[in-house]
Amino acid sequence: MERTKFILDENDMPKQWYNIQADLPEPLPPVLHPGTGKPVTPDDLAPLFPMELIMQEVSTERYIDIPEEVQAIYKTWRPTVLHRAYRLEKALDTPAKIFYKYEGTSQAGSHKPNTAVAQAYYNKKEGIKRMTTETGAGQWGSALSMGCMFFGIELKVYMVSISYHQKPYRRIMMETWGAKCVASPSTDTKAGRDMLAKDPDCPGSLGLAISEAVEDCVGRDDTHYSLGSVLNHVLLHQTINGLETRKLMMEQADAYPDIIVGCIGGGSNYAGMFLPFVKDKIEGRKPDLRIINVEPASCPTLTKGPYAYDFGDVAGLTPLLKMYTLGHDFIPPPVHAGGLRYHGMAPIICHLHRLGLVEARAEHQMGTFEAGIQFARTEGIISAPETNHAIRVTIDEALKCKEEGKSKVILLAHSGHGHVDMAAYEDYLSGKLEDYAYPEDKVKEALAHLPQVPGA
Amino acid sequence: MERTKFILDENDMPKQWYNIQADLPEPLPPVLHPGTGKPVTPDDLAPLFPMELIMQEVSTERYIDIPEEVQAIYKTWRPTVLHRAYRLEKALDTPAKIFYKYEGTSQAGSHKPNTAVAQAYYNKKEGIKRMTTETGAGQWGSALSMGCMFFGIELKVYMVSISYHQKPYRRIMMETWGAKCVASPSTDTKAGRDMLAKDPDCPGSLGLAISEAVEDCVGRDDTHYSLGSVLNHVLLHQTINGLETRKLMMEQADAYPDIIVGCIGGGSNYAGMFLPFVKDKIEGRKPDLRIINVEPASCPTLTKGPYAYDFGDVAGLTPLLKMYTLGHDFIPPPVHAGGLRYHGMAPIICHLHRLGLVEARAEHQMGTFEAGIQFARTEGIISAPETNHAIRVTIDEALKCKEEGKSKVILLAHSGHGHVDMAAYEDYLSGKLEDYAYPEDKVKEALAHLPQVPGA
Numbered sequence: 001m002e003r004t005k006f007i008l009d010e011n012d013m014p015k016q017w018y019n020i021q022a023d024l025p026e027p028l029p030p031v032l033h034p035g036t037g038k039p040v041t042p043d044d045l046a047p048l049f050p051m052e053l054i055m056q057e058v059s060t061e062r063y064i065d066i067p068e069e070v071q072a073i074y075k076t077w078r079p080t081v082l083h084r085a086y087r088l089e090k091a092l093d094t095p096a097k098i099f100y101k102y103e104g105t106s107q108a109g110s111h112k113p114n115t116a117v118a119q120a121y122y123n124k125k126e127g128i129k130r131m132t133t134e135t136g137a138g139q140w141g142s143a144l145s146m147g148c149m150f151f152g153i154e155l156k157v158y159m160v161s162i163s164y165h166q167k168p169y170r171r172i173m174m175e176t177w178g179a180k181c182v183a184s185p186s187t188d189t190k191a192g193r194d195m196l197a198k199d200p201d202c203p204g205s206l207g208l209a210i211s212e213a214v215e216d217c218v219g220r221d222d223t224h225y226s227l228g229s230v231l232n233h234v235l236l237h238q239t240i241n242g243l244e245t246r247k248l249m250m251e252q253a254d255a256y257p258d259i260i261v262g263c264i265g266g267g268s269n270y271a272g273m274f275l276p277f278v279k280d281k282i283e284g285r286k287p288d289l290r291i292i293n294v295e296p297a298s299c300p301t302l303t304k305g306p307y308a309y310d311f312g313d314v315a316g317l318t319p320l321l322k323m324y325t326l327g328h329d330f331i332p333p334p335v336h337a338g339g340l341r342y343h344g345m346a347p348i349i350c351h352l353h354r355l356g357l358v359e360a361r362a363e364h365q366m367g368t369f370e371a372g373i374q375f376a377r378t379e380g381i382i383s384a385p386e387t388n389h390a391i392r393v394t395i396d397e398a399l400k401c402k403e404e405g406k407s408k409v410i411l412l413a414h415s416g417h418g419h420v421d422m423a424a425y426e427d428y429l430s431g432k433l434e435d436y437a438y439p440e441d442k443v444k445e446a447l448a449h450l451p452q453v454p455g456a
Numbered sequence: 457m458e459r460t461k462f463i464l465d466e467n468d469m470p471k472q473w474y475n476i477q478a479d480l481p482e483p484l485p486p487v488l489h490p491g492t493g494k495p496v497t498p499d500d501l502a503p504l505f506p507m508e509l510i511m512q513e514v515s516t517e518r519y520i521d522i523p524e525e526v527q528a529i530y531k532t533w534r535p536t537v538l539h540r541a542y543r544l545e546k547a548l549d550t551p552a553k554i555f556y557k558y559e560g561t562s563q564a565g566s567h568k569p570n571t572a573v574a575q576a577y578y579n580k581k582e583g584i585k586r587m588t589t590e591t592g593a594g595q596w597g598s599a600l601s602m603g604c605m606f607f608g609i610e611l612k613v614y615m616v617s618i619s620y621h622q623k624p625y626r627r628i629m630m631e632t633w634g635a636k637c638v639a640s641p642s643t644d645t646k647a648g649r650d651m652l653a654k655d656p657d658c659p660g661s662l663g664l665a666i667s668e669a670v671e672d673c674v675g676r677d678d679t680h681y682s683l684g685s686v687l688n689h690v691l692l693h694q695t696i697n698g699l700e701t702r703k704l705m706m707e708q709a710d711a712y713p714d715i716i717v718g719c720i721g722g723g724s725n726y727a728g729m730f731l732p733f734v735k736d737k738i739e740g741r742k743p744d745l746r747i748i749n750v751e752p753a754s755c756p757t758l759t760k761g762p763y764a765y766d767f768g769d770v771a772g773l774t775p776l777l778k779m780y781t782l783g784h785d786f787i788p789p790p791v792h793a794g795g796l797r798y799h800g801m802a803p804i805i806c807h808l809h810r811l812g813l814v815e816a817r818a819e820h821q822m823g824t825f826e827a828g829i830q831f832a833r834t835e836g837i838i839s840a841p842e843t844n845h846a847i848r849v850t851i852d853e854a855l856k857c858k859e860e861g862k863s864k865v866i867l868l869a870h871s872g873h874g875h876v877d878m879a880a881y882e883d884y885l886s887g888k889l890e891d892y893a894y895p896e897d898k899v900k901e902a903l904a905h906l907p908q909v910p911g912a
Contacts, residue, residue: 004466004531010459075460076539076836083532087606105561107836109875149833150543169625169878176832176881376632377605380532380563419565419875422625425632 110416137338138170229266238272327446566872568599593794594626685722694728783902
């Protein structure tokens with residue numbers, strides 16, 4: 001029988017992260033200071049992040065060493081398994097070969113600890129005692145709770161209100177690991193209080209939760225802020241997954257992907273997978289590799305947004321990032337995939353999209369759950385609602401292979417299990433799940449508030 | 457650095473289960489027909505189970521081949537990882553070496569699929585179209601839902617009412633895999649209706665849910681019943697875990713356990729771990745091996761029950777099993793570890809206890825959650841409430857090693873994650889968790905109803 005799965009020995013786990021900035025055909029546009037319009041300096045960011053992460057943010061070194069302390073924690077759950085989806089292939093009657101790298105076996109049930117552990121480590125090293133962060137569906141908040149637990153750092157999490165109430169289990173996970181979690185908008189910050197005054201029933205958004213977490217950090221010497229996606233150093237840490245996968249596919253599975261599929265909210269899960277492969281595309285070893293970013297149709301950043309400088313948060317506290325955006329004060333509809341409800345996108349992914357190296361597709365909630373159920377009823381894994389977006393496109397591409405009679409290799413970045421998202425599955429199974437249209441008018445309104453770049 | 461974890465290659469996964477019945481110093485007492493008092497025959501059991509499982513129930517072959525179709529499904533998540541708990545050891549400042557085999561990475565999040573997949577396979581092979589079963593906390597019901605999904609069998613699950621309401625996520629998992637789940641007592645069976653007439657607020661029990669599932673099966677040619685624990689063939693299937701672990705400890709970790717710890721409800725998880733090791737004890741290779749069964753103080757079957765013939769279910773529909781029992785109509789207090797709320801115990805474990813080959817300990821709910829939190833805050837894994845019972849004793853034994861200055865090897869059978877049990881953690885963290893005393897009077901009352909063995 002052919003192998004069902006592939007895994008590296010823990011001693012063969014990559015010891016360095018891969019930094020795409022070394023290999024970009026054009027450098028990333030600079031991050032700008034919103035007051036001056038000039039590129040931010042490391043000192044500008046020092047109140048928020050430890051210097052080693054700031055240096056990673058702008059580094060052009062191709063490989064960056066993973067500290068031994070981080071490797072030791074990684075090994076409590078990594079390397080993770082690459083599966084061949086034989087049963088899904090058979091159900092679809094497709095000649096495509098479907099592989100998925102499954103990040104759901106981490107203690108937090110997702111890919112997020114890959115950067116959570118690294119960020120907690122560098123903060124600890126700089127003497128930081130307390131951290132703040134935001135979270136959507138709770139995957140990031142729970143992962144950073146675990147990361148901070150490993151290094152003895154106090155943590156406060158601002159969790160998007162709709163998810164806080166829809167997904168209490170993730171909050172309790174955070175508390176189990178010792179963190180404090182509040183619903184955002186909260187009364188603990190000015191940004192939260194302002195929003196509650198405007199709309200007491202505000203479901204919250206990642207952008208707003210970021211504002212609260214940043215505000216809670218600024219001006220406290222013992223506290224740093226942490227972002228679970230979007231930024232270059234976050235994507236860097238996630239490349240551990242793509243590096244493992246590339247090695248497994250080439251050395252064990254003897255298959256190189258024709259298509260790589262993943263879901264994007266801020267982009268770190270999927271970029272962590274595809275960046276080590278996009279290098280092969282840039283350098284001409286696999287020029288026809290297709291890299292498909294999948295986003296919610298109700299929050300279609302890459303497929304509908306303009307490429308512009310915008311804030312990362314609702315209140316406009318962050319530096320200006322060049323990215324596809326739906327406007328920093330756009331509040332996405334309350335789809336269950338809380339981790340994909342973000343107005344912007346990782347600048348690295350946006351840049352690669354601009355350069356034509358990656359593509360994007362938007363999917364409706366209903367179809368993603370249908371795909372998730374088909375995956376659960378073939379491969380057995382119940383997936384996070386975010387991941388279901390990528391599964392939808394994986395299935396569609398496999399069916400296209402069937403139509404065309406082509407035996408392509410499809411690689412799915414499977415970001416985590418859905419065991420704490422069962423309320424979403426209940427909505428789907430009981431026929432209560434709603435689709436949300438693209439809120440064009442709201443996006444238009446938000447885009448009217450795009451910041452002016454001083455001096456531009 | 458020393459290895460953090462140990463795992464077999466999927467091609468080295470055991471291809472046979474281990475049957476302790478080949479090596480028992482005395483044979484098991486027979487299972488009796490409640491009407492005649494005579495040993496049950498395979499034909500008596502044929503309405504409930506496929507003949508191959510009935511034959512496994514009484515087999516004395518030492519090794520039984522795992523069918524290739526079952527191996528193929530096992531490989532979607534097995535072999536599982538043996539971890540060294542360095543961080544817990546350090547936190548306890550103990551010279552003990554703590555290992556844990558973690559079954560929480562299966563798609564269902566527990567050890568239960570090991571037998572669910574096998575049982576569904578043998579039923580399918582015999583042409584069965586529909587199955588019924590009971591479930592406590594939902595681990596078994598969800599696992600059999602997955603098993604039946606893999607082989608295209610319809611499933612109806614009777615879920616203990618208190619867990620059905622406390623743990624809706626497990627029910628939705630069952631539905632996601634395509635099964636139907638109702639709260640027990642239900643109005644779908646006579647046993648359920650009788651209980652509801654007596655006590656409309658009855659929290660249910662495993663014993664009662666078994667009555668309902670058996671009643672729903674008997675008299676329907678297309679339907680078989682399935683039990684997730686207790687019976688010999690269930691323990692047999694679970695030995696895949698102990699066989700993997702023994703091989704890993706001896707060939708990779710170079711450590712043989714001095715103490716093995718696991719939680720017991722019906723006994724299958726823990727027996728699956730220790731049976732391949734108890735053979736070494738029986739045959740004198742490790743005469744001082746300690747095997748500690750951990751049960752809830754509120755349902756202390758092995759530590760307080762008499763060794764007697766009793767029914768496996770509340771209504772008295774099953775054959776009579778010789779076991780330690782608290783009385784078949786005893787309804788255990790509603791502790792969160794729903795999978796441990798059972799009046800009886802696997803006859804194999806009871807027999808080994810009778811022979812002095814294993815020992816038992818009862819733990820209060822509060823202490824088990826305290827241990828679970830310590831495990832989560834060191835190893836990162838949030839464990840099922842059932843597993844926390846075993847973690848409590850693991851920690852206590854490690855602390856005893858510290859007192860005595862002994863570097864013993866402790867092996868913990870870690871049965872699964874607690875991601876769908878977060879409501880229980882919330883109770884603990886918010887100070888709402890109750891302990892339940894041993895309900896001595898209720899047990900005395902139930903023991904007064906022990907069945908008479910005809911002709912005895």
